[in-house]
Amino acid sequence: MNTTSDVNSIDSLWMRAERVPLARIPTPIESCSYQFGTNRLFIKRDDLTDCPMSGNKIRKLEYLVGEALMQNCDTLVTCGGVQSNHARATAIVARRLGFGCVLVLSGDEPGESDGNLLLAKMSGADIRIHPDASSEVRSDRMHCIADDLRQLGRRPYVMTSGGSDEVGVLGYVSAAQELAGDLANVAPNVSTVVVPLGSGGTYVGMLLGARLFGLNVNVIGATVDGTPDTWRPKVTDYLNRSIARWQFDISINDLSIELIPAVGKGYALSSEAEIQFITEFAGQTGIFLDPVYTGKTLYAFDRAFKDGQIKTEGDVLFIHTGGLFGLFPKKELINQFLHKT
Ligand SMILES: Cc1ncc(COP(=O)(O)O)c(C=O)c1O
Structure with missing residues (x-):
């Protein structure tokens, strides 16, 4: 339950944090025909925050761009893989709001642009692709670019990969507040909330928000890059930084960090079983993962549930964080699977 001081600190939080409304929220919550045993599956459709500015990144960008404006910045600089959803969303937001935009992307430049890269290019972002750049190299590159921009009289705002910092986290603290209303109205038996964990902001925001807004749920993060063991200390650090920055009246010991491995063959690498699952899920529900x-x-x-590693008393709520454009660069794999069936 919320304590009075929690509520006071939250009220003052929304006054202290700058937010630029970008997302079409509240997003819908839908009951899905896919089930986990006798437990129902609900999906919160954060893939519908807006198209093509869709997905979880828009909720974070509302606060990041708010901070950029507060600091009087005029150019957004961020990074990610060549198919980064966050980079694509940043490029579009920058174009819509009149910011400049520089994207530092790692990976191989494809002969023909597709998916998120295609949209980012079409949005007019200045794109610098570095094959094999580690996250440290990308971060260094961003800061060098920011220095160059300052020399030219520009005012850059540098965002971490995935927009997952103490400002971006507010996107999912506020999403948890929205979810509290959804659960009370539509899905009162939900006991487990599942989200992907890529750069951490969605999971950490939801975990903090669930506590701040008194959601009686376990929040599970599925690590799609790295493992639960590598993520646990990073999540703890991110929670601590966020609690300190916004002076949340909660102790880290009150939070239960629950992570499951989901990386499979590697970040952004697909197994045939995953592609089969995505394809069958679309065929059954009309929802594209x-x-x-x-x-x-x-x-x-699904695997952990079927293997008995996860047990849930009540219904399951999955936050669909978007990523539709990532399907297209995988079209060959999907086609191979479709031809087999
Ligand atoms: C579509 C999509 N879903 C989930 C995630 C993971 O969210 P987070 O980076 O906040 O952990 C990302 C980005 O990393 C994403 O692009």
Whole structure:
């Protein structure tokens, strides 16, 4: 339950944090024909925050862009893989709001752009692709670019990969507040909330928000890049930084970090079983999961549930964080699977 001081600190939080409304929220919550045993599956459709500015990134960008404006910045600089949803969303938001935009992307430049990269290019972002750049190299590159921009009289705002910092986290603290209303009205028996964990902001925000808004649920993060063991200390650190920055009246000991492995063959690498799951899920429900985040997450949760590693008393709520455009660069794999069936 909320304590009075929790509520006070939250009220003052929304006054202290700048937010630019970008997302079409509240997003719908739907009951799904897919079930986990006798437990129902609900899906919160954060893939519908807006198209093509869709997905979880838009909720984070509302606060990140708010901070950028507060700091009087005029250029958004961020990074990710070549098919980064966050980079694509940032490029579009920048174009819509009149910011400049520089994206530092790692991976191989495809002969022909597809998916998120295609949309980011079409949005006019300045794109710098570095094959094999580690997250440290990308971060260094961003800061060098920011220095260059300052020399030119620009005012850059540098965002971490996935927009997962103490500002971006507010997107999912506020999503948890929205979810509290959804659960009370539509899905009162939900006891488990599942989200993908890629750069951490969605999971950490939801975990904090669930506590702040008194949601009686376990929040499970499915690690789609790295493992639960590598993520646990990073999640703890991120929670601590967020609690300190916004002075949340909660102790880290009150939070239960529950993570399941979902990376499979590797970040953004798809197994045939994952592709089969995504394809069958679309065929059964009419809802498209992406191969990098949401598909791996629900597939891993499904496996863990069927193997008895996860038990849930009540219904399950999955936050569909978007990623639709990531399906298209995987079209060959999907086609191979479709031809087999
Ligand atoms: C579609 C999609 N879902 C989930 C995630 C994971 O969210 P987070 O980075 O907040 O952990 C990402 C990005 O990493 C994403 O692009």
